[in-house]
Amino acid sequence: MSEIIGHNYIGGARSAAGSLTLHSHDASTGEALPFIFSQATVGEVDAAAQAAASAYPAFRNLSANRRAEFLEAIATQLDALGDDFIALVSRETALPSGRIQGERARTSGQMRLFAQVLRRGDFYGARIDRALPERQPLPRVDLRQYRIGVGPVAVFGASNFPLTFSTAGGDTAAALAAGCPVVFKAHSGHMATAERVADAIIRAAEQTDMPKGVFNMIYGAGVGEALVKHPAIQAVGFTGSLTGGGALCDMAAARPQPIPVFAEMSSINPVLVLPEALQVRGEKIASELVASVVQGCGQFCTNPGLVIGIGSPRFFAFTALLSTLINEQPAQTMLNAGTLHSYRNGVQALLDHPAISHLAGKAQQGAQAQPQLFKADVRLLLDGDPLLQEEVFGPTTLIVEVADKAELQRALESLHGQLTATLIAEAGDLQSHGELLPLLEQKVGRVLFNGYPTGVEVGDAMVHGGPYPATSDARGTSVGSLAIERFLRPVCYQNCPDALLPEALQNANPLGINRLVDGHYQRAPL
Amino acid sequence: MSEIIGHNYIGGARSAAGSLTLHSHDASTGEALPFIFSQATVGEVDAAAQAAASAYPAFRNLSANRRAEFLEAIATQLDALGDDFIALVSRETALPSGRIQGERARTSGQMRLFAQVLRRGDFYGARIDRALPERQPLPRVDLRQYRIGVGPVAVFGASNFPLTFSTAGGDTAAALAAGCPVVFKAHSGHMATAERVADAIIRAAEQTDMPKGVFNMIYGAGVGEALVKHPAIQAVGFTGSLTGGGALCDMAAARPQPIPVFAEMSSINPVLVLPEALQVRGEKIASELVASVVQGCGQFCTNPGLVIGIGSPRFFAFTALLSTLINEQPAQTMLNAGTLHSYRNGVQALLDHPAISHLAGKAQQGAQAQPQLFKADVRLLLDGDPLLQEEVFGPTTLIVEVADKAELQRALESLHGQLTATLIAEAGDLQSHGELLPLLEQKVGRVLFNGYPTGVEVGDAMVHGGPYPATSDARGTSVGSLAIERFLRPVCYQNCPDALLPEALQNANPLGINRLVDGHYQRAPL
DSSP states (O other), rough: OOOOOOOOEEEEEEEOOOEEEEEEOTTTTTEEEEEEOOOOOOOHHHHHHHHHHHHHHHHHHHHHHHHHHHHHHHHHHHHTHHHHHHHHHHHOOOOOHHHHHHHHHHHHHHHHHHHHHHHHOGOOOEEEEETTTSSSSSOOOEEEEEEEEEOOEEEEOOOOTTTSTTTSHHHHHHHHHHHHOOOEEEOOOOHHHHHHHHHHHHHHHHHOOOTTEEEEEEESHHHHHHHTOOTTEEEEEEOOOOOHHHHHHHHHHHOOOOOOOOOOOOOOOOOEEHHHHHHHHHHHHHHEEEHHHGGGGOOOOOOOOEEOOOOOOHHHHHHHHHHHHHHOOBOOOSHHHHHHHHHHHHHHHHHHHHTEEEEEOOOOOTTSSSEEEEOHHHHHTTTTOOOTSOOOOEEEEEEEEEEEEEHHEEEEEEEEEEEEEEEEOOHHHHHHHTTHHHHHHHHHEEEESOOOOOOOOOOSOOOOOOOOBBSSSSOOOOGGGGGGGGGEEEEEEEEEGGSOOOGSSSOOTTTTOOOEEEEEEEEEOO | OOOOOOOEEEEEEEEEOOOOEEEETTTOOEEEEEEEOOOOOOOHHHHHHHHHHHHHHHHSOOOOHHHHHHHHHHHHHHTTTTTTHHHHHHHHHHOHHHHHHHHHHHHHHHHHHHHHHHHGGGOOOOOOEBBBBTTTSSSOOOOEEEEOSSSEEEEEEOOSSSOOOOOOOOHHHHHHHOOEEEEEEEOOOHHHHHHHHHHHHHHHHHTTTTOSSSSEEEESSSSHHHTTOOTTTTTEEESSOHHHHHHHHHHHHHSOOOOEEEOOOOOOEEEEOOHHHHHHHHHHHHHHHHHHHGGGGGTTTOOOEEEEOOHHHHHHHHHHHHHHHHHHHHOOOSHHHHHHHHHHHHHHHHHHOOTTTEEOOOOOOOOOOOEEEEEOOOOHTTTTOOGGTTTOSEEEEEEEESSHHHHHHHHHHTTOOOEEEEEOHHHHHHHHTTTTTHHHHHHHHEEEEHOOOOOOOSSSSSSOTTTTTBSTTTTTOOSSSGGGGGGGGEEEESSOGGSSSSSSSSSSOOOOOOEETTEEOOOOOO
């Protein structure tokens, strides 16, 4: 196990110029861990951004194959982080070791997926319109387009996935794949974990001879503002709260040169339980749904926070069963004291609301989160009550009963943008509620059938995104290979000599990639 | 010729609820034309946005083929606008009829290009990861992704291309192709033109049975703010000034639900004239460059506003020749009084600057724009003087002489983002200045070789975009078929029954499109 020295990572070296220090904590006991982290000074934030800017010209111009090798080396390094690492992450986050092992595999798998994307070459978006010198009334020039990385990217990770959505997580992987050097702001909830992962990335960068500054990491509270405002930074990836993401968006928009922010923020992930499904398998649904609500102490962006059903004796029984099951669920330790504090406040706000009733769950007290079940009057949804649109991060969910199909439609229309929506439905339900699907599609990034939204597959077809406030830009995803597109921009060459063109656009097609040539896709050389 | 009644276009009907009226003007004489336009009231702006929102669910769900038929019908209607239309546009803009005829063909051609994109089907971005029920440690669910239109789009056209960048221009075409209904803010510089074009679009919508509200248009000064802030609007397309675009970006970012703005704003389009090219064909370059500077009275976003060369007796002679040629160029009428006013101010600011010298051009006076040539000390570029980064919209350009290759590199590094950069170079120049190309690629959307940036081909490979302030989002283009991507977002289906999937994602692949299936592109059914 490499020593944890707590210095910032700048341009391939370590730096601790400031006097402010930070501690990481044991998430279960609150005890400070024996590591000291040096908060980055303004000068160090600047140096980290400059290091990324210096690496950019060389890194973006590396062949896709070289970048793929770098990502694969990171994956190997991540896989090699051993039991001591798993124990450390567990200690900082209170997440069980099995979960961390799975997350480690998912994080290295994600790196390998982006390596595949690089080798496949479709991320180039290569397009060629050949010259038409005889065209009337005007000849056509030769035009060739491909995509390049936008520049250095600032990444802010999440507390709830200390590996997959953090230091070497999806945003970092997507940015590096795109050819964008990264400055990562280490999450204050797992700084020792961040250091071990950053070490793994740096080892991989050295092994594969990447430019210094391809990956940088800074520690500290409040250092993110200077990072987002730094002129060298060209895009931001963020996973966290609506407040945090909104603040970054505002900073980015107010820069002399505004830059895009891809923030994944807040979603309540409605689950619609339809009548036939209730009839056929109500008990099974209740137990699966409760398992999804309390899984990982409910600390998922895709946690089902809203359950909607059509009023009936069967739905009444289903609600009663959910109550019984929620009452049986044990309290769990949350990621850190701040998360528990927010959960307590969120639960209290629901308890205090006159049109929301508390159905199940022990009184929230002590150092752990108690699972809770609430029921809200549908009018709150229809009238746009903000409390029903806000994510309560933790093991709680809220039932809304609608009178009929028409009210269900109106309730869904009143929802804000979501990461996911789920239909628990039999074939007959789907037939009689055909109008729901187009509406859900307009509201969310992912529509699930007879599953539960917790569990986000990393692949080509995944969308972990959706309309605001689920994310700040519905046109992206922060999970899956499409995430690379957020950090690419097109460049066009007009009448460029073949030898000077990037390989992706040369006549001979040396990369063997699929290209749109004169309106048709082909791999053949020209 | 249909009558021009000057009412707003809302949901397929006409509306003139307000009392404020506007006139259009003869651009050459300043005389008011005999048409009255009714400024949209707040209620009418709301109604237009609501009409677009009402059309959205039906319009976005039409087959791509149906939308293609709509775009082709618009193209046919545009082509059928006759000589009286050409004369009207000329009168409102002072642009010659030959230019307007060319622009009409370009605008209908653009509609047909997007129809091709719709039929090709790659805009769907269809991706399928099939279920792997046996996968260890966890099975993989079936995931399928495609892209849908983001929702109603507000479009603001430009004055300088009354057809191609206006009512039925690239932003409108891209949005409609994506399945997004449009609310167009008629440009105050050519409202009669806008009405004739809107009529053409509405005729096409009726012919092809599009939902009412697929295209709406409002007249008025200041009505854009209410439009951009309207909750139904989901994205904005804009072509115009940095001030105007910046204001829209700020409004969009400050909405309760922030939305993306694609603003094409300000570019000075540097042209680098390298030594061997000067030696081989200096006179030819000078006459071509001057022709590009004064073409269309310099009223192009891609007008070459900065000419950079390495100091030498030959560059000195080239500069002298440019001066002679500029002095020979006649004054021209600009698009409108406001444009001339801005040009006059821009020229005066250059004249007033102590480190900028005036090389050629008659004193700016009267109702027409006089072509001008200036020379600035390279230090102004290196020190980031804002005057050298600002577009002066009109027939003027500015020479900067650098001492050597190293200073050329530094001068280019100091440039802000641009739509284009041009290399006028012989093979030997390119060999000895290889370091320039990667740098230019980082600064611009399009790099030209031995051509001139005025003249933007509409095709698959064009990029009319670039880093800020050329545009507000370097990841898009406002010309060419890639422009559709600005208005699309991905949606993912998890374990969706085949019959309920959109056609693009069904097993049988009824659209016959290319899809990424389990990591490989294929057209075969599953």
